[in-house]
Amino acid sequence: MKPHGYGGKVLRVDLTEGKLCEESTEKYFDWVGGRGINEWILFNELPVEAKPLEPENIFTIGVGPLVGTLSPFCSRVSIDTKNAFTKGVGSANCGGHFGAEMKYAGYDNLVFKGKSPEPVYLWLHEGKAELRDASELWGKTTWDTERTIRDRENDNEVRVIGIGPAGENKVRSACVISDRAKAAGGSGVGAVMGSKNLKAVAARGSLPISVAEPERFIKAVDAARAKIETFPKAKLYRKDGYYGVESYYGSAAWEAGFRPVRNGQDGYWDPEKIKKVAGDTIKPYRKKILACYGCPVGCMPWMDVPEGPYKIKGEGWWNNSSNSFCTRVDCDNPEAAIKAHLLTNQLGLDGDNASVVIAWAFEAYEKGLLTKKNTDGLELTWGNHDAVLALLEKLAYREGFGDFLADGVKAAAEKLGGDSMDYAIHIKGQDSVDGIRISKGWGFGVVTSPAAGRHLRGALHSFSPDVFRSWDNVPYKVHMQEQFKGILDMTGTCLYNNGLLSWETEITPKSAEYIAELASSLTGLDLNYEKFTRIGRKLHNIEKAMNTLHGGFSRKDDYPPKRYWEEPIKSGPYKGEHIDHQEWEKALNEYYRLHGWDPETGLQTREGLETLDLGVVADRLVAAGALK
Amino acid sequence: MILLSPTKCQGCRICEAACGFHHTGHKAFEPSKSSTHISRDNDTAVINMSIDSTCDLCAGEEIPLCVKYCAYGARGVRR
Numbered sequence: 001m002k003p004h005g006y007g008g009k010v011l012r013v014d015l016t017e018g019k020l021c022e023e024s025t026e027k028y029f030d031w032v033g034g035r036g037i038n039e040w041i042l043f044n045e046l047p048v049e050a051k052p053l054e055p056e057n058i059f060t061i062g063v064g065p066l067v068g069t070l071s072p073f074c075s076r077v078s079i080d081t082k083n084a085f086t087k088g089v090g091s092a093n094c095g096g097h098f099g100a101e102m103k104y105a106g107y108d109n110l111v112f113k114g115k116s117p118e119p120v121y122l123w124l125h126e127g128k129a130e131l132r133d134a135s136e137l138w139g140k141t142t143w144d145t146e147r148t149i150r151d152r153e154n155d156n157e158v159r160v161i162g163i164g165p166a167g168e169n170k171v172r173s174a175c176v177i178s179d180r181a182k183a184a185g186g187s188g189v190g191a192v193m194g195s196k197n198l199k200a201v202a203a204r205g206s207l208p209i210s211v212a213e214p215e216r217f218i219k220a221v222d223a224a225r226a227k228i229e230t231f232p233k234a235k236l237y238r239k240d241g242y243y244g245v246e247s248y249y250g251s252a253a254w255e256a257g258f259r260p261v262r263n264g265q266d267g268y269w270d271p272e273k274i275k276k277v278a279g280d281t282i283k284p285y286r287k288k289i290l291a292c293y294g295c296p297v298g299c300m301p302w303m304d305v306p307e308g309p310y311k312i313k314g315e316g317w318w319n320n321s322s323n324s325f326c327t328r329v330d331c332d333n334p335e336a337a338i339k340a341h342l343l344t345n346q347l348g349l350d351g352d353n354a355s356v357v358i359a360w361a362f363e364a365y366e367k368g369l370l371t372k373k374n375t376d377g378l379e380l381t382w383g384n385h386d387a388v389l390a391l392l393e394k395l396a397y398r399e400g401f402g403d404f405l406a407d408g409v410k411a412a413a414e415k416l417g418g419d420s421m422d423y424a425i426h427i428k429g430q431d432s433v434d435g436i437r438i439s440k441g442w443g444f445g446v447v448t449s450p451a452a453g454r455h456l457r458g459a460l461h462s463f464s465p466d467v468f469r470s471w472d473n474v475p476y477k478v479h480m481q482e483q484f485k486g487i488l489d490m491t492g493t494c495l496y497n498n499g500l501l502s503w504e505t506e507i508t509p510k511s512a513e514y515i516a517e518l519a520s521s522l523t524g525l526d527l528n529y530e531k532f533t534r535i536g537r538k539l540h541n542i543e544k545a546m547n548t549l550h551g552g553f554s555r556k557d558d559y560p561p562k563r564y565w566e567e568p569i570k571s572g573p574y575k576g577e578h579i580d581h582q583e584w585e586k587a588l589n590e591y592y593r594l595h596g597w598d599p600e601t602g603l604q605t606r607e608g609l610e611t612l613d614l615g616v617v618a619d620r621l622v623a624a625g626a627l628k
Numbered sequence: 629m630i631l632l633s634p635t636k637c638q639g640c641r642i643c644e645a646a647c648g649f650h651h652t653g654h655k656a657f658e659p660s661k662s663s664t665h666i667s668r669d670n671d672t673a674v675i676n677m678s679i680d681s682t683c684d685l686c687a688g689e690e691i692p693l694c695v696k697y698c699a700y701g702a703r704g705v706r707r
Contacts, residue, residue: 068645068657070645100641156667206660209656209657238638290673291638291640291700293641294640294642294645295642
């Protein structure tokens with residue numbers, strides 16, 4: 001009998017041989033689900049010497065037990081692999097409707113090894129899995145891929161997750177797109193998928209997900225749903241979407257420096273420009289708000305530019321879109337920015353990563369290191385949104401100057417030389433979109449993230465200036481957030497909408513109480529918040545060890561990019577705001593101490609790992625010479 | 629009868645999960661048992677809602693579960 005709350009199976013796919021085999025998810029229950037199971041498999045089976053874009057790399061997709069149930073905010077899919085930028089932890093996450101369908105088709109986690117000789121996609125259907133020819137799909141955008149698979153199955157409810165041309169061409173900023181609009185971005189996960197000749201996974205199923213203790217589960221669901229309704233923002237998100245609510249003109253988010261200006265030369269943008277793309281002013285293009293599976297607080301807009309050169313319509317526009325396609329390249333044309341966002345979805349590019357290398361090229365052009373001769377004739381002047389759109393296409397297809405940029409900002413700066421590395425914004429080798437000088441907890445979490453310069457681990461999400469500017473207790477808060485995010489990713493819960501319940505309050509181990517109650521009553525597993533938090537902490541330590549073993553990272557890699565370390569904010573209400581070096585060192589010491597890691601090296605200790613029953617991890621580190 | 633407002637629906641499909649839960653006697657989430665179906669055209673964002681003849685207006689439940697769990701006011705009931 002399959003376990004309560006789960007699809008029930010982990011599917012292993014040998015792409016080289018075209019062979020599939022299954023095992024029970026029960027084998028991995030210590031890691032609950034989603035990212036937990038993915039990372040444990042990677043830790044044990046991914047060879048240290050494997051190169052990210054070679055067949056030896058392993059590519060995993062996982063959903064958690066809460067996905068596909070009545071549990072609120074539970075649609076998330078975790079994609080984990082070896083990071084194409086850093087060789088360390090590669091991890092990305094998205095919502096949508098694919099995750100629930102994958103469970104209804106009978107699967108919790110998918111593990112891909114090797115490389116298919118020809119393009120294929122995986123078809124999951126009512127408990128069965130099959131590799132199918134994708135030669136007809138290769139070269140198609142993510143939108144056309146979904147259309148074609150649905151037409152082939154004559155079923156409009158098939159859910160598709162996959163790559164566009166960017167992934168096929170192994171562009172480092174390639175992401176995996178679910179349901180045309182939800183991007184699992186960062187870590188080059190799309191490039192890894194492309195390197196395996198795996199175009200997509202399509203799912204359709206109607207198998208039952210049973211409930212261990214129905215009455216208790218429904219009580220937990222109803223309690224969570226009632227709590228959500230006590231937050232006024234829930235109603236606002238449903239009406240105007242996340243961006244409409246959190247990025248209106250005058251909101252603190254615009255001044256918090258989350259959106260670096262002109263490749264991070266500044267952290268504050270001209271108010272007249274903000275007005276043109278702010279959450280409230282972009283409203284005419286926002287025709288509807290759409291929800292991920294089972295979400296009671298839909299937040300993603302359907303955008304429509306009805307006419308003109310940027311005519312386009314589709315789902316998608318997020319907070320970072322106004323960073324990637326507005327502030328970072330100094331573009332204030334909302335229609336061009338909407339087009340850019342939807343184009344990245346079609347091409348399978350992560351807007352966060354892609355815009356970093358594009359903005360870097362704009363700055364190199366400004367400084368004369370690049371000229372029209374290098375850029376295929378494009379004038380990379382700040383505000384030239386047409387050049388941004390052209391570069392996105394070139395990047396995805398590795399065409400001309402796009403190929404020069406396609407391996408990320410660090411690789412591009414190494415090739416270009418001069419002083420261009422000084423403003424190549426990367427962390428541990430991965431392009432990083434986040435502005436980190438004003439919001440201290442956000443910045444510290446971004447820089448110490450095992451996924452390298454990403455905001456979906458320990459970064460503190462607060463829009464309150466009193467909170468985000470302060471160093472007060474930052475290491476502890478980041479540590480708590482890391483554990484909490486692990487719990488969210490193991491169960492399949494959304495960080496953003498879950499933020500309604502947690503962002504302006506301090507995360508403590510008890511924050512996981514309601515998730516533990518949901519997961520425990522659904523699955524019958526003995527999970528309370530203390531046990532759950534411990535597993536979250538273990539998961540973070542697994543990733544830390546993988547970064548040590550595979551990426552060779554230590555304390556020296558937990559520092560901000562040179563620009564953010566040395567240059568203060570130049571204008572606006574937070575002019576002069578900078579990263580205090582002493583505060584940073586102090587915070588690092590405390591952060592490592594809280595983790596039980598060695599403050600001098602930033603590496604794990606046997607004592608710290610054994611406290612978490614991870615002696616096996618310590619043994620691996622000792623064997624690799626990374627632990628005394 | 630169950631009243632449907634497709635323009636209010638944001639396409640989360642929690643009604644399908646809730647409906648299947650009712651029809652399994654609160655034992656499981658099983659889409660094939662759902663009496664209601666939501667589909668979305670990804671080229672236009674137009675959402676279609678439907679209910680088939682297996683709907684029993686959630687006999688035995690205080691209110692139909694699809695109505696209870698819809699957060700968007702897209703469903704109502706006239707019993």
